[in-house]
Amino acid sequence: MAESSPVRFGILGCANIARKVSRAIALAPNATISAVGSRSIEKATAYAQENGYPSTTKIYGSYEAVLDDPEVDAVYVPLPTSLHVKWAVLAAQKKKHVLLEKPVALNVKELDVILEECESNGVQYMDATMWMHHPRTAKMKEFLSDSQRFGQLKSVHSTFAYLGDTEFLENNIRVKSDLDALGALGDAGWYSIRAILWTTDYELPKTVTALRDPEFNEAGVILSCGASLSWKDGRVATFYCSFLANMAMDIVASGSKGNLRVHDFVIPFKENVAPFYTVEDSWFGELAKSIHPAPSEQQVNTDLPQEALMVTEFSNLVGSIKGEGSKPEKRWPTISRKTQLVVDAVKASIEKGFEPVEIIY
Amino acid sequence: MAESSPVRFGILGCANIARKVSRAIALAPNATISAVGSRSIEKATAYAQENGYPSTTKIYGSYEAVLDDPEVDAVYVPLPTSLHVKWAVLAAQKKKHVLLEKPVALNVKELDVILEECESNGVQYMDATMWMHHPRTAKMKEFLSDSQRFGQLKSVHSTFAYLGDTEFLENNIRVKSDLDALGALGDAGWYSIRAILWTTDYELPKTVTALRDPEFNEAGVILSCGASLSWKDGRVATFYCSFLANMAMDIVASGSKGNLRVHDFVIPFKENVAPFYTVEDSWFGELAKSIHPAPSEQQVNTDLPQEALMVTEFSNLVGSIKGEGSKPEKRWPTISRKTQLVVDAVKASIEKGFEPVEIIY
Structure with missing residues (x-):
């Protein structure tokens, strides 16, 4: 996987936990930060600078813009749980692979909406439980x-x-x-x-x-x-x-x-x-x-x-889907749903x- | 307490756990083994030898005989729980202080019979929970x-x-x-x-x-x-x-x-x-x-x-009752009952x- 092009991440929002995952994306050999979106472009700009994002990172004043960027392969979603259904579903519909911060949903009914959307759009889903x-x-x-x-x-x-x-x-x-x-x-x-x-x-x-x-x-x-x-x-x-x-x-x-x-x-x-x-x-x-x-x-x-290993594993799966036409790995949505x-x-x-x-x- | 005469223990039965407590009595500075009783005098004799009991130890072919010995101050009772009420009550009635192996009773009703008998006879009660x-x-x-x-x-x-x-x-x-x-x-x-x-x-x-x-x-x-x-x-x-x-x-x-x-x-x-x-x-x-x-x-x-420290603490309390006319310490029956x-x-x-x-x- 390391030889194929790195998975390009878009970050939805400027949550504190996203700083840690942003560093993890930078550390992972098969991932790169491509875009960040916030409801405020000023906030996103400052955040990208503070966290040493690559100068090529695209800064957006909305989450939608990240999802519409064809150069984004996958999104990391650290938004509050109440916003997960909306944004994870939209991401899947835009064919973005979804690395979803936990708690992933308010209940399994909501999570099933997300998982079904990921499955029907052929994108990888993984929750961000790093210690795994x-x-x-x-x-x-x-x-x-x-x-x-x-x-x-x-x-x-x-x-x-x-x-x-x-x-x-x-x-x-x-x-x-x-x-x-x-x-x-x-x-x-x-x-x-x-x-x-x-x-x-x-x-x-x-x-x-x-x-x-x-x-x-x-x-x-x-x-x-x-x-x-x-x-x-x-x-x-x-x-x-x-x-x-x-x-x-x-x-x-x-x-x-x-x-x-x-x-x-x-x-x-x-x-x-x-x-x-x-x-x-x-x-x-x-x-x-x-x-x-x-x-x-x-x-x-x-x-x-561990968070860089998580990004690496997720990006390996995304890389297989992109490069080799593999199916998304079901293990991750399955254990997320059971949790x-x-x-x-x-x-x-x-x-x-x-x-x-x-x-x- | 160390200067007063040591508390003289009678052991009721030849349980395996009694080997450990017998050694503890030997190690405690204020306690000594005075007698051991078993339903079989041969068993008691062999047990006393195997466990290096003092040559002065009196060997009895029954538990009653231990309780009737005026040179026994306190008994250690490692019998099966179903026998505790009978023997702990009899021991208290014979004015023997009671170090009772756990589980102390089959239920609190039984334990209350034991505790009331100890209290009314002015003898110390302690359960043998060593780690305390x-x-x-x-x-x-x-x-x-x-x-x-x-x-x-x-x-x-x-x-x-x-x-x-x-x-x-x-x-x-x-x-x-x-x-x-x-x-x-x-x-x-x-x-x-x-x-x-x-x-x-x-x-x-x-x-x-x-x-x-x-x-x-x-x-x-x-x-x-x-x-x-x-x-x-x-x-x-x-x-x-x-x-x-x-x-x-x-x-x-x-x-x-x-x-x-x-x-x-x-x-x-x-x-x-x-x-x-x-x-x-x-x-x-x-x-x-x-x-x-x-x-x-x-x-x-x-x-x-810890088991020798338990015997020492118990014997200190017994010594105070014997030597100074103190009342039995209520802390030990209280926490035993709560457990x-x-x-x-x-x-x-x-x-x-x-x-x-x-x-x-």
């Missing part, structure tokens, strides 16, 4: 898939929390009912739910039951919540997500033979090396005075940060007074 | 109590699991409905529930809801289960306990300002030094490319193992089809 692309994730999966070392999955717990300050809790789009109405569930919970599904090879749970007493802001947006997931075969998962607790990004998975622990799964503490912890065949020492072995740390190096189904089920369970909600795929 | 006495536990509590470093507790998850082999799952008292009928909930769940209550300064949750789909053996004894606990103020806790997963002994606590993690809270990986992990004020680095700081390891040394209340609530929630159960103290 870190080489550590593949290494951890190797361990989880090892029937000798990890065995059968029995239980998994994930936490993703960070502490919003007053400014965040008052003004951030993530707490606004008209912008990112899913609040902490859509923002932080999305990652924990994805993490849980990742441990089950994306086998959906049979039921999802929200933990009692989530916290809401005055507009009714979730600031903290959690849920338990059940597969009806003894496997259980729980998660907690919050804007009201110090940052934690944990996956703790118990298998019949081993355990996996990671404490920075969403964004590694360091950019170029990321740890995780495994232990196998733990047992009591003599007289149960001790336990052995202690977990051991595994380090995974990466030359490119959204569980997000929806948590929300429904909260609304039903913490009753279990069955997942229907 | 490790100096690491106090150090971790210091961190959790620090409003600047940890802040307000928001969420806690605990796991205690170990993998029973075929022999264990067929024959161990912990899976027998007539012996330890609470199964994994009473054995492993006890610790996770205690850990959760410990993080809340023993403030009981308002509701306890079992996770769906626990695993049972053919006799209906729990082999794995979990629950969520809610305090109705945004604090949530979850736990998972199991005889069917590789060993894990985790507490992961999220506060508004910091996080605590420990992976061997029940029995430390090493006997003389135990780690835990803290982090405070975590935040995103530039462009959210990284997270800082990483958690840091704290090491806590101990000269005496049992939550155990009972989890069991009740399972029996009610995973409905939330209110805790009434």
Whole structure:
């Protein structure tokens, strides 16, 4: 793929997170920034300069203009969730491949509109869940898939929390009912739910039951919540997500033979090396005075940060479609939809007074 | 206390766990083994020899004989849970202080019989939850109590699991409905529930809801289960306990300002030094490319193992009662009872089809 021409990205809007993805596009060997659009051309111009966009970048005073540019292959959409259907659908109709920031939609019905439009227009869809692309994730999966070392999955717990300050809790789009109405569930919970599904090879749970007493802001947006997931075969998962607790990004998975622990799964503490912890065949020492072995740390190096690997993977798929006429890869829309189904089920369970909600795929 | 005469222990039965506690009594500066009783005097004799009991130890062919020995101050009761009421009550009536192995009772009604008998006879009661006495536990509590470093507790998850082999799952008292009928909930769940209550300064949750789909053996004894606990103020806790997963002994606590993690809270990986992990004020680095700081390891040394510290603490209390006419310390029966209340609530929630159960103290 590296030899074909790079995938040309258009950026819709000047969101803060787009700075990180813009850098990732610059770092990816098979991608380039081609255009940026904002509702204000002045804002787009300043943004392009601040973020070191190539001098060839086309600056537009609207999102439509980006979508109408024939030299844009793909768009990155970091807009508030409430705008995703409109702009992702329009992008697909204009034959632009779609890298969609999460939370991808307010519910699976909305997401299905996006996914159907991408499919019928033959464009690649991927959600911007960066940690999926870190080489550590593949290494951890190797361990989880090892029937000798990890065995059968029995239980998994994930936490993703960070502490919003007053400014965040008052003004951030993530707490606004008209912008990112899913609040902490859509923002932080999305990652924990994805993490849980990742441990089950994306086998959906049979039921999802929200933990009692989530916290809401005055507009009714979730600031903290959690849920338990059940597969009806003894496997259980729980998660907690919050804007009201110090940052934690944990996956703790118990298998019949081993355990996996990671404490920075969403964004590694360091950019170029990321740890995780495994232990196998733990047992009591003599007289149960001790336990052995202690977990051991595994380090995974990466030359490119996970977000650049995400852009590279997305651009590889786009390149195959453009250059070789391949079909879009279905794995990414599929796991995005499954994640959204569980997000929806948590929300429904909260609304039903913490009753279990069955997942229907 | 060290200068007064040591507390003289009688051991009821030859359970495997009693080997560890016998060594702890030998290590404790204020305790000594005075007698051991078994239903078979041959078994008791062999047990005393194998475990290096003092040559002065009196060997009895019944539990009653231990309780009738006026040179026994206190008993350690490692019998199956179904026998606790009978023998703990009889011990109290004979004015023996009671160190009771967990699970302490099959339900709080039974435990109340024991506690009332201990109280009316003026004897000390303590459950044998060893990790409570490790100096690491106090150090971790210091961190959790620090409003600047940890802040307000928001969420806690605990796991205690170990993998029973075929022999264990067929024959161990912990899976027998007539012996330890609470199964994994009473054995492993006890610790996770205690850990959760410990993080809340023993403030009981308002509701306890079992996770769906626990695993049972053919006799209906729990082999794995979990629950969520809610305090109705945004604090949530979850736990998972199991005889069917590789060993894990985790507490992961999220506060508004910091996080605590420990992976061997029940029995430390090493006997003389135990780690835990803290982090405070975590935040995103530039462009959210990284997270800082990483958690840091704290090491806590101990000269005496936690079980010897437990015996020392218990014997201090007994010594005060014997030597100074003090009243028994109420803290230990109180937290034991609260732990049992939550155990009972989890069991009740399972029996009610995973409905939330209110805790009434």
